[in-house]
Amino acid sequence: MELLWERNEMEVASFAVAKRLTEKNLFILDMDGTIYLDRTPIPGAIDFVCWLKARQKDFVFLTNNSSKSSETYYKNLACMGFEIDRENLCTSNHATILFLKDRFPNQRVLFMGTSDAAEEYKKQGIDLALPFDRCMDSAYDVAVLGYDTGLSYEKLKNFCHWVRKGLFYISTHPDINCPSLEGPLPDNGAMIALIRASTGRSPDMVLGKPQTEMLNLLLKRFGREKAETLIIGDRLYTDIRMGAENGVDTLLVLSGETKEESIPNERDPKGVDPIFPTFVSRSLSETLAFVLKMEA
Ligand SMILES: [Mg+2]
Numbered sequence: 001m002e003l004l005w006e007r008n009e010m011e012v013a014s015f016a017v018a019k020r021l022t023e024k025n026l027f028i029l030d031m032d033g034t035i036y037l038d039r040t041p042i043p044g045a046i047d048f049v050c051w052l053k054a055r056q057k058d059f060v061f062l063t064n065n066s067s068k069s070s071e072t073y074y075k076n077l078a079c080m081g082f083e084i085d086r087e088n089l090c091t092s093n094h095a096t097i098l099f100l101k102d103r104f105p106n107q108r109v110l111f112m113g114t115s116d117a118a119e120e121y122k123k124q125g126i127d128l129a130l131p132f133d134r135c136m137d138s139a140y141d142v143a144v145l146g147y148d149t150g151l152s153y154e155k156l157k158n159f160c161h162w163v164r165k166g167l168f169y170i171s172t173h174p175d176i177n178c179p180s181l182e183g184p185l186p187d188n189g190a191m192i193a194l195i196r197a198s199t200g201r202s203p204d205m206v207l208g209k210p211q212t213e214m215l216n217l218l219l220k221r222f223g224r225e226k227a228e229t230l231i232i233g234d235r236l237y238t239d240i241r242m243g244a245e246n247g248v249d250t251l252l253v254l255s256g257e258t259k260e261e262s263i264p265n266e267r268d269p270k271g272v273d274p275i276f277p278t279f280v281s282r283s284l285s286e287t288l289a290f291v292l293k294m295e296a
Pocket of ligand 1: 031032033256
């Protein structure tokens with residue numbers, strides 16, 4: 001594990017680390033806590049993306065946050081100053097839509113999520129309803145739990161009703177909390193625990209990071225190999241785990257969920273199942289400054 005701020009002081013070793021970073025050709029960047037918090041870009045993130053473009057690197061913003069449609073993400077990212085093409089974005093909704101089309105073609109889906117996200121599923125041909133009382137007379141084949149920032153008791157009780165009936169149950173992602181400027185916000189992992197307490201069931205499938213399929217989907221999209229890929233993110237059990245379990249180098253940034261004192265290391269693994277990042281940087285700003293210094 002390489003701490004970039006320590007490497008900044010050591011010229012020879014720094015050069016080797018910078019070379020490993022700059023030789024990557026596909027950069028997979030997490031969003032919440034890595035490139036922005038709420039709607040505020042993290043300092044250095046826009047410049048880092050400009051650096052990627054100037055070096056003609058492939059890059060993709062990959063988020064587990066399924067509360068918004070791709071269209072909303074494009075608009076929000078553009079407002080923040082991130083100018084990207086459609087191929088530069090992938091969400092756990094994309095992975096879920098592909099999974100549904102593959103495993104449950106033409107079946108009816110009950111989706112606990114936002115109306116905005118639901119529109120994306122419908123545009124992709126998924127026959128889907130939100131769990132409102134008025135929709136409860138129909139029959140469903142699959143239950144999908146998305147990050148529902150418009151959650152109501154009506155939706156929750158109806159969703160639990162159908163989970164209890166034994167439908168195949170999917171969560172778009174496992175994140176327990178979503179980082180924000182106000183602090184952690186309850187996310188899908190917290191909802192999974194609530195639904196388990198009520199129904200006794202856990203999801204049959206949890207998509208999103210660290211699931212290998214998300215990574216394979218992106219390697220295929222860009223025609224890249226694992227060895228030339230770097231995953232950058234702020235969370236150990238999603239972003240960094242996806243790389244660590246699949247032989248892909250990772251860069252942990254400390255601008256979101258993970259704090260310096262909770263980084264596991266060989267002497268202090270911080271638990272029974274430690275996840276070791278390849279590189280650690282305080283933020284993308286520090287990463288860019290490090291790389292530029294070594295390029296000069
Ligand atoms: Mg994050």
